[in-house]
Amino acid sequence: MSTSTTPLRVALIGYGFAGKTFHAPLIRSVPGLALSTVVSRDATKVHADLPDVDVVASADVALADPQLDVVVIASPNDTHAPLARAALEAGKHVVVDKPFALDLVEARELAAIAEREGRVLSVFQNRRWDADFLGIRQLITEGRLGEVTHLESHIDRFRPQVRVRWREQPGAGSGLWYDLGPHLVDQALCLFGLPDRVWASLAVQREGGTVTDWAHVVLEYGQRRVILHASMLVAGGSPRFVVHGTLGSAVKSMIDPQETQLLAGMRPGDADWGVDPDDLLLYDGSGNVERVPSPRGDQSRYYAAFRDAVLGQGDNPVTPQQAITVMAVIEAAIASAAEGHAVELALSAAERDAWASAAHR
Template sequence: MASRILNVGLIGFGLSGRYFHSPFLSTNPGFKIKTVVERSKNEAQEFDPNIGNARSVEELLSDESIDLVFICTPNDTHFPYAMDALENGKHVVIEKPFSATEEEARQLVALAEQKGLILTAYQNRRWDSDFLTIKKLIAEDKLGDIVEYECRYDRFRPVVPTESWKEKSVPVGGNLYNLGPHLIDQALVLFGEPLTVTAEIRSVRPNSEIDDYFDVRLGYADKLVIVKSSLMVYENFLRYNLHGTKGSFIKGGLDPQEETLRKNILPTEKPWGVEPENRWGKLYSEDFTGIIESEAGDYAPFYQNVYDAIVNGAGLAVKPAEIIRTTRVIDLAFQSSREKQVMTY
């Protein structure tokens, strides 16, 4: 049994609130989802009738029994909602993007430190099957020193009439803010801070209102790191290309957890996060050339770490300093693309 149960409030119950956070929070004995902010709907009660409704953020934050708040709302609200939550003494997890700018990120981190509160970003892709597999290969020195790393996260989403803010020219909108934080965070976890940032950010789809393509290049003294995404890639299987002094690793496919969660399957279902064999990558080297079975993905450790940080004083897995460096790279990427220059990190 958990030594303490944390009461959780979710601000928003869209894709992330419903299909990412709620399944893991509801199956971890350390958490109780007490309240969800839905201004007019009651979809949280369809997930669990014991969850309460709040019709405004203010109503949720005024509840002194809420310990931890997850912010799962449109991107431009992340910063003000997080500031309000921290001011009201709540621990906070923010969906990506953490904030619009590095300066906003620093303000949030400073306030959390001042208040003695836990603040982190939802970087669940650190616990993807493919990323765990790559970390293991690098740790085992199967590739030698990495000289080139490329990661793509592509989709095929032609522009269709929609009211979704994700396809509108809105503040803190577009694909770099949407998928960029995942890819950039993974690269920085593997290789640390770069020396330079160079980017091209543009719209490639007919009638697109947003940036739907990015190519961000992180320069290091001994390697080149490329993270790319396009919403106009019909065959989007390719994910990772790693080349090192001992070999190469090529891998496609996405971690299966999201598609599993969307089927209303809870993460207590075993086996969990196991990739189908057709998504396994291939290692090419003098020592061994062949298929590498993927590690099982599992987002549950993220939530357990947040619990342990709040209740037991453990260090955060996704640290504030790591969050700030990701926001810095995004800032520099936009500047690089706008000015057509290589930016010094």
């Protein structure tokens, strides 16, 4: 196992889109973390990008390695909970890509195991460090919009053809709501806390589609309404954020550029990393429009904070308690869409208190 003077040795389980595009480059960009092992059945693919790492075909091999400190799980959604459970019981600290689990039962079990084993368990909510979200949060925190009455958060794409990949095929944890819902929900909870009720409509809109590819979810906070929306059939014209308040409104048109930058080979530390040229537009209600520069995003800050938490030098950036509340909203939306009415969160008083404590550290 690593000491505070040597890098934490990391195993990455899964080298599909998430592992290749996000986890591997972000881990490798953070001092104090060393990506030493990748679990994949395609060693050639991994070594084309990462010639210096060990590639093993089985997660069991990685979990049995006493030299590994951290396991990052970027495999299909239905494997998240079983792999996280096994890694925690093997004495590893664990990062789970979203969604944390498939349901509240699994999420609660993982939180309990992490506490029992004394390991750091965290969820990869990298979009807390997106430029668009940071900009909107800054305007809200500074009070420039007054009391927020309405917020819309969109992650829309244009992919009219159904692709043959697990995210778009029938199976546990597939579909757009499990894919993008955790990001949308987590950001909303960071801004406003736990909603009173959740109302949702989920649909399959693409020809040949078999899983959810359109989601419209409303979080109720007293008189405030927060709309979370995702679609695979939006070619353009849909802003990332729209916020209305008692002192003004804000619009953020474009999504954070870091995913595009990573796909293009840019890495944290590069000159333009996280720079978002798309300003926020701030409307004051008197016909004036102010252009507010977007803050610089940096998703590698997630892994820097996780490193510090493992070393006992900082807080877990995304706690199991926070992940449980996200899972509660995901489940409430699914229930609401099926039942046709708004649904309250299935959280205990202790879970609500734990979330509040983690949120206000």
